[in-house]
Amino acid sequence: MNAAPEQPVAQNSEAPALHLLTEELPPLNFTENGEIRGLSVDMIREIQRRLGIEYPIQMVPWARGYHTLQERPNVALFSTARSSEREALFQWVGPLTNLAFVFYKRADSPLELEDLDEARQLDAIATYRDDVREQFLIERGFTNLDSSTKLISGARKLLEGRVDVWLDSNLSAPSVMRQLGRSPDAIERALVIHSEPIYIAFSKQTSPAIVSRWQHALDAMARDGTFARLHRQWLPNEPLPTRMAALIPSPELTNHPLQLYTEELPPFNFTQHGKPTGKSVDIVHEIQRRLSHDAPIQFVPWTRGYQTALESANVGLFTTARTTEREGLFQWVGPIGHSRVHLYARSDANLTVTSLEDARQLGSIGTYEDDAGEQFLSDHGFTNLYGHRSPTAALRNLKAGRIQLWASAEENARVIIALSGHDANGFEPVYTLYEVAHYIAFSLDTPKKVVALWQQTLDAMRKDGTLARIQQRWQNAPYRNASP
Secondary structure (H helix, E strand, O other), rough: OOOOOOOOOOOOOOOOEEEEEEEEEOOOOOEEEOEEEEEEHHHHHHHHHHOOOOOEEOOOOOHHHHHHHHHHHOOEEEEEOOOOOOOOEHHHHHEEEEEEEEEEEEEOOOHHHHHHHHHHHOOOEEEOOOOOHHHHHOOOOOOOOOEOOHHHHHHHHHHOOOOOOEEOOOOHHHHHHHHHHOHHHEEEEEEEEEEEEEEEEEEOOOOOOHHHHHHHHHHHHHOHHHHHHHHHHHHOOOOOOHHHHHOOOOOHOOOOEEEEEEEEEEEOEEEEEOOEEEEHHHHHHHHHHHOOOOOEEEEEHHHHHHHHHHHHEEEEEEEEEEEOOOOOHEEEEEEEEEEEEEEEEEEEHOOOOOHHHHHHOOEEEEEEEEOOOHHHHOOOOOOOOEOOOOOHHHHHHHHHHHOEEEEEEHHHHHHHHHHHOOOHHHHHEEEEEEEEEEEEEEEOOOOOHHHHHHHHHHHHHHHHHHHHHHHHHOOOOOOOEEEO
């Protein structure tokens, strides 16, 4: 049963009038028999009803609406894709739904596209002027664009054979084809290239208090079931945006608060100026942001976090290597990264290790207690292991000659060596133990619906490019003031 609708949010009677602008973009916003309709239109009208306001919606060409949004105060433009390039230009309320960027070809075309590089070689791509999809291609150096001021013109060019492909979306393409009197089956997907969430964009000069009230009203619609009802009405085959789905009351989410644990292990997770940071931390923070989840990330020794995740309910532990030995011990969300685990030696030791048997014959191998590398070596019968409470301690003993080898993930070793002030040329990998994928490990007693929601959110981040952007940002990041 849905919860009772929340009461309308009080609106300041002296607040300036809003100019609500949109474009012809079915099924989100379009005109039919003189009436403005669509999913986003219904969402906007319900928000206004709850706020006790009623401003008219104006249909304008997209380029004009976008220019007005940039230049004037108290303007809201929808349905607007919230891209990274636009993030700082506007204030945002949403999401309303998700938009996939798709290259469409004629159904009778033999054209096949594998990636964007192949699309660059085409003679002509039909695009919609100043639209986020066109901007996406321009920013990637495309020069073969045939731009039109109307979305429908691009579809017409495709059907008439004047372009190779037409760039549109999973949401609007079928409706555009019907406007032309053609079946949606007349076109086919040639390549899906990107995904963006759809929002209401407010001009920067609009009062943040107004924007906050609109977001509050939209969130209330999600909590009382109105958002899901409208979304299913217009887009029955499209999933709800993850953030809005997370607001729907669920006993699993509200009755079982999560505890999130990690360790000092740069570049994946570490503290800098007293705050959590790192590649994996950024990924977890983005999942939390999309789910409106605010549990703090707790830094503890790895052994303590690992044992807590084994023994307690509602615990998430990262960055955790998903190994065969651990497979049945946790529930898994990922992958959030990958690494190779090596045995490192001092460069001046001149050691040659060609097999695990060679490593067994050496005096001792430094490991990190309860780490996947230690578990791997132990499971392979190694008895010459010297466990350490931190990777830094293991490196220190390797440098001092108290151990002959150190088992470490490649990225972690690189950063630990740099943070410890040692010359990177003083150490070298002499044998690769294995490659492993990194995950967030959830305790077995965590509700499966919670774990599924985290996985769905991560999958959405992978699809819309957010995950790749986070990983790329940390590829060659400097490491200062981190705890080694």
